[in-house]
């Protein structure tokens with residue numbers, strides 16, 4: 001099976017782990033995708049669901065690692081390849097002077113990404129009628145696995161250690177949306193500035209479109225190298241159903257912000273996260289992606305993975321075939337617009353672990369090289 005199709009399959013079905021302690025700890029709860037474990041297959045590190053309902057019944061089984069850290073992966077008992085796990089980062093063993101474990105301030109994502117949710121509360125998470133139905137931002141806070149507000153000084157301290165001890169290559173700073181009209185841009189700017197003053201690390205900041213486009217220049221000046229503004233779903237009907245609060249900001253408002261942000265950050269340095277499998281059709285997603293690519297925005301399309309404890313915990317993951325029907329043509333769109341994950345300075349598009357998209361890109365580059 002081609003590697004990109006295997007990744008689609010693993011992200012759709014999840015995997016059972018014989019040894020759940022292998023590799024770095026899996027994420028549970030928090031903002032964005034969760035309930036995954038990072039595994040490396042054929043040189044690509046991808047997030048594979050392991051704590052979701054489908055994963056418990058998955059035909060894929062990852063065996064206990066051998067002495068070299070390699071695990072056989074089987075499907076219905078037949079061996080289909082080998083995986084390794086990124087090791088537990090050394091910075092997880094440290095605590096700040098005030099006694100906060102570094103792992104409550106930022107965590108390892110994928111192979112070499114430091115990820116943090118600067119503000120672990122969200123104006124959209126306060127009421128059942130507004131909350132994004134896929135989001136678990138409050139769960140890790142409630143469980144005591146993180147702290148509500150990471151200060152710029154704490155982020156700088158952890159980032160410096162993560163680069164020095166674990167070879168972290170870039171950083172993702174996301175945030176719950178605070179009540180103000182800047183939508184979190186102000187705290188992201190002060191956080192990026194503090195990290196950049198401590199260590200030379202490419203940073204992607206992620207927020208909703210701020211009220212004032214001047215924030216893009218301020219974020220860039222503060223040291224943000226890339227920006228993510230995440231549509232999640234692309235049609236208004238699906239957006240209103242899945243994320244009633246966030247859908248009050250319409251898709252066209254996102255496009256106006258994208259057009260203002262691209263000249264500031266550069267073509268391909270502004271991206272958006274699109275969750276496939278929430279109700280948008282493949283054609284609807286591809287039509288929006290074509291518009292995004294045309295204005296220089298990288299559309300990072302990932303399969304929706306339900307998180308335990310959220311209103312969508314029983315929602316099915318998209319099939320591998322559905323993902324293939326989006327990611328294969330999307331790879332052509334990206335190539336036509338000269339946008340490549342490897343050119344993104346920081347963030348989800350560069351990491352790529354939550355989707356097979358960068359593996360499709362790699363396959364196309366190899367095929368092009370051969371042709």
Ligand code: SF4
Nearest residue numbers: 109110348351353354
């Ligand atoms: S793609 Fe983004 S959310 Fe997924 S593991 Fe990488 S940095 Fe984290």
